[in-house]
Amino acid sequence: MSFVWTLAEQHGGRLKDVSFELLSRGRALADKLDTKLASVVIGDGVSPEQLEALIRRGADEVYAIMDPRLAHFVCETYSNILSHLVKTYQPTIILAAATSMGRTVMPHVAVRVHTGLTADCTELDIEPGTGNLLQTRPAIGGNIMATIKTPQHRPQMATVRPKSSRPLPEDATRVGKVIEVPLIESLIDERVRVTGYRTDTADFVNLEEADVVIAGGRGMKKAEHFGMLHDIAGVFGGVVGASRDAIDRGWLGYSHQIGLSGKTISPRLILTAGISGSIQFLAGIKTSETIVSINTDPDAGLHKVADFGIVGDLFEVLPELQRRLHEHAAAPPAATTATADDERPDERQREERV
Ligand SMILES: Cc1cc2nc3c(=O)[nH]c(=O)nc-3n(C[C@H](O)[C@H](O)[C@H](O)COP(=O)(O)OP(=O)(O)OC[C@H]3O[C@@H](n4cnc5c(N)ncnc54)[C@H](O)[C@@H]3O)c2cc1C
Structure with missing residues (x-):
């Protein structure tokens, strides 16, 4: 049985839009493989309503690991948790966003679970016959598009640029399961402690x-x-x-x-x-x-x-x-009269x- 996973992102307990964008990519792949799509949420304070929103936007299952110590992204701890989940549930494909978090944690996990990773994919598809993930991204300074496969190792891991796909519309009729995964204490890396955050420079723009x-x-x-x-x-x-x-x-x-x-x-x-x-x-x-x-x-x-x-x-x-x-x-706003136009x-x- 194969599984497709996406790694959701949260900030201050609110899921970021990219979590939903990834689900539209993941849903297409899971449907081609005739398998389940799960979203993994590591963080703190994400409400049950928001976790359900992941199901309404395409996930069949949500693995939620919540703890106040997970409120901020710490690569070592997040990598410990994700690697542990990968070893336990053995997904076939994991997609994350090409954000600071995805770009940092995915290579860390790929090394730990001995597999490959294709960063910054623009297209993802399934190879007919083999079921391999086809990971397409610009190469050689953007002059060619290269399609990369990971035929020998599992999971197949890829990051995808934020805003390169649109979230699926909400479907209130979708049903799925939210699985609360307890945090194993030994997965917290005590060497790294978040002591504060810079709110960025004056010139920063979102x-x-x-x-x-x-x-x-x-x-x-x-x-x-x-x-x-x-x-x-x-x-x-x-x-x-x-x-x-x-x-x-x-x-x-x-x-x-x-x-x-x-x-x-x-x-x-x-x-x-x-x-x-x-x-x-x-x-x-x-x-x-x-x-x-x-x-x-x-x-x-x-x-x-x-x-x-x-x-x-x-x-x-x-x-x-x-x-x-x-x-x-x-x-002043002009008065309008409705016409057929x-x-x-x-x-x-x-x-x-x-
Ligand atoms: C690996 C790699 C990654 C890259 N990544 C990026 C990237 O992320 N983003 C990016 O933008 N580029 C990127 N580039 C660079 C890219 O190839 C171009 O050099 C760059 O986009 C050109 O910027 P430009 O359009 O501002 O300048 P130009 O190509 O020089 O264009 C300037 C334009 O202004 C017009 N113009 C001049 N005067 C006026 C005027 N008075 N009124 C109206 N129009 C006028 C000209 O007709 C011209 O079309 C990358 C290149 C490489 C090799």
Whole structure:
């Protein structure tokens, strides 16, 4: 019997979105293997309601190990627990998010249980006939996609980028089991104690959770010009992102970087200004809902994937956009009368913008 597992993540007793994203990947694999999908939650204070949410979003079973000493991620302790669970229940596949936690604990566990690990997968599938996990990820600087298998060892372990898949819709009719696994004292690594947390630097931005991202690249020319992007982002309650070129020039901190070696994002809207659209940048935005590109070059790669491409000088387009957005924000809301057109507002807006 094979099992597929996902490693959920929590902070302060609240499950992170990535826990649900992983379940949609895991569900597809478990269905192909005709097996069960379980989610492992290590932490403290995650409510029964939240554990049930994992079942409503695709898990058949949830293994919950809760203890105040597990409230914060400590690699050695989490690895001890996960390795112990792997040896006890023998899953065939384990997926974790390519977050700081997943990227740290998964290699630690892989060594302990003598198996391989493929980091930062973009696609996962099952090989027909063998049932091996096909783990696809960019290789050689993002120039090729490599598919990796682990045919000789179990479990097969992979990390997946956050926001590279969407959670399944909640299904209240799904039934499953929450198994509370008691913590074995000897699995706590007493050598490591969390004494406090830094709340991060002033420049830190949570790109992955943002609904609106306004991003700039080399075409912005200087750090000071990013003020226009901050202003526009402020109107939407969004955040500012950047291409690697802009980060390498020191115009913004690394937490703003989008792309293969930065963050993968999936906002409702991303507006890019002065970004060409390299494959490495595009890898980070491909699941975004609406992409708007401003670039003087009509052949820019970003224009090819954008829903709205503005061929123009960003130093003319952005100030005009700022002016109109502020004008709109200051105007009293217009009275509306329902018409037949209101039934399809998205299409009407799209036509107006084109
Ligand atoms: C292993 C590896 C990992 C990488 N990871 C990443 C990553 O995570 N993220 C990433 O972004 N890159 C990454 N890169 C780098 C990537 O290959 C590109 O070099 C980078 O994305 C280019 O950034 P850019 O689009 O800002 O600059 P450019 O490619 O130089 O584009 C600037 C654009 O601005 C436009 N422009 C100029 N002036 C104006 C103006 N006045 N108005 C409007 N448009 C204007 C130009 O037409 C041009 O299209 C990686 C590369 C490697 C090898």
